Structures are given as structure tokens and as C-alpha cells.
Amino acid sequence: DIQMAQSPSSLSVSVGGRVTITCRASQTISSYLNWYQQKPGKAPKLLIYAATHLQTGVPSRFSGSGSGTDFTLTISSLQPEDFATYYCQQTSSVPLTFGGGTKVEIK
Amino acid sequence: QVQLRESGPGLVKPSQTLSLTCTVSGGSINSGNYYWNWIRQPAGKGLEWIGRIYRSGNTNYSPSLKSRVTMSVDTSKNQFSLELSSVTGADTAVYYCARGVGAIIGTVYNYYGMDVWGQGTTVTVSS
Numbered sequence: 001d002i003q004m005a006q007s008p009s010s011l012s013v014s015v016g017g018r019v020t021i022t023c024r025a026s027q028t029i030s031s032y033l034n035w036y037q038q039k040p041g042k043a044p045k046l047l048i049y050a051a052t053h054l055q056t057g058v059p060s061r062f063s064g065s066g067s068g069t070d071f072t073l074t075i076s077s078l079q080p081e082d083f084a085t086y087y088c089q090q091t092s093s094v095p096l097t098f099g100g101g102t103k104v105e106i107k
Numbered sequence: 108q109v110q111l112r113e114s115g116p117g118l119v120k121p122s123q124t125l126s127l128t129c130t131v132s133g134g135s136i137n138s139g140n141y142y143w144n145w146i147r148q149p150a151g152k153g154l155e156w157i158g159r160i161y162r163s164g165n166t167n168y169s170p171s172l173k174s175r176v177t178m179s180v181d182t183s184k185n186q187f188s189l190e191l192s193s194v195t196g197a198d199t200a201v202y203y204c205a206r207g208v209g210a211i212i213g214t215v216y217n218y219y220g221m222d223v224w225g226q227g228t229t230v231t232v233s234s
């Protein structure tokens with residue numbers, strides 16, 4: 001199985017602040033890396049697919065970068081509605097696997 | 108737009124079989140390059156992929172659950188289903204169904220993210 005190591009596990013950020021979350025795969029996954037946002041009691045929402053592609057309807061303050069084994073999700077200016085847990089996921093090979101999640105909290 | 112909705116018992120006894128159905132509305136399960144997934148999330152924990160099924164009926168399962176999982180698709184009803192046998196308390200979780208997006212580029216099928224999710228259904232395993 002491909003392990004997805006996500007960091008940090010949590011962070012506190014002020015509104016307007018910049019957020020960077022990293023995800024490292026245990027082996028190369030090309031660009032088969034997706035990012036999701038999950039709010040309490042809700043299903044995950046796709047933000048970024050194929051490492052860098054913004055899902056339709058997602059604000060442009062979200063961006064993704066990376067390829068191979070190292071990936072980054074950046075939120076350029078955190079808004080109140082962005083406080084949530086974020087997960088990376090690889091779709092390079094079965095079993096599809098998720099990172100452990102990063103909880104973004106209000107500072 | 109396409110919507111997914113999970114249905115099934117919220118309480119299952121240990122050693123019995125968990126059965127869930129995902130109904131697809133607003134679009135056909137037969138159209139497009141999609142794969143149909145089950146994912147679960149124990150309370151307060153992360154996401155675990157259970158497996159996927161294609162409209163053809165072909166499946167891929169997580170090795171950790173493979174011996175207990177069966178997925179099926181009913182294109183006439185626009186539904187796909189999950190069965191998980193011999194359940195224990197460790198199977199207590201919110202279960203989600205989700206649509207995965209694929210694309211054929213040349214001869215390669217590329218798997219992208221899961222763009223539509225059901226709201227999730229809580230399944231508790233308890234006697």
C-alpha cells in the first residue's frame with residue numbers, strides 16, 4: 001500500500017493568513033494526488049485533483065503543487081469558511097489511500 | 108446535478124452482514140468515465156477507502172477488507188451496493204458513497220478525484 005504522510009496534523013491560523021499543508025507519498029504517484037476539505041458532520045469536498053487542478057467552483061485562493069512524492073496544498077488568504085480538516089488522497093494505485101488529515105483551526 | 112444517497116440499516120449485530128445501497132440521481136451510472144466508491148470514517152478518525160466498482164461490474168477492493176467485501180451495481184436502478192460480512196465493532200463508522208472521475212488519455216485510464224459524495228450514513232455494530 002502507498003502510505004500518505006500529511007503534515008502538520010493541526011494548525012492555528014488567523015483569518016487572512018496563509019496556510020501550507022504538505023503530503024508525502026511513500027512511493028512515486030506521478031500527479032495522482034487529490035485534496036479534500038471536510039467540515040464537521042459533512043462529506044468531504046474535492047478541492048484539487050491531479051495535484052494542481054482546481055475543481056470547478058472552488059475559490060482560487062486554494063492551489064496545489066507537486067509531483068512524484070511531495071505535494072502541497074496552499075490557501076493564500078484563509079477565510080472563515082475555510083476552517084475545516086483537509087485530506088490528501090492518492091489515486092495512483094489500489095488501495096486508494098488518504099493522508100491522516102490536517103485540522104485548520106482559528107487562531 | 109448528480110447526487111448520491113446512501114441507504115441501509117443503521118444498526119447491525121456483530122458477525123452479521125452490513126448492506127448499504129447508493130442511489131445515483133441526476134445522471135446515469137452508465138454514462139461517462141466514472142468509478143463508484145465506498146469510503147468509511149470512524150467517529151473522530153480519518154477516511155478509509157473500501158473499494159470501487161465500475162458500470163461493467165468490475166471491482167477493486169482494499170486488501171485489508173477484501174475477504175469480507177462484495178460490491179455490486181444495478182444499472183437499471185442506477186444504484187450500487189456494498190456488503191461487508193462478519194462485522195465487528197471496528198466496522199462502526201460513517202459510510203460514504205462517492206463518484207470517482209476517470210479519463211482515458213491514449214491507452215491509459217487516469218484516476219482523478221471523487222467529485223460527488225453522498226451525505227453519509229452512520230452504521231453502528233452492536234448487539
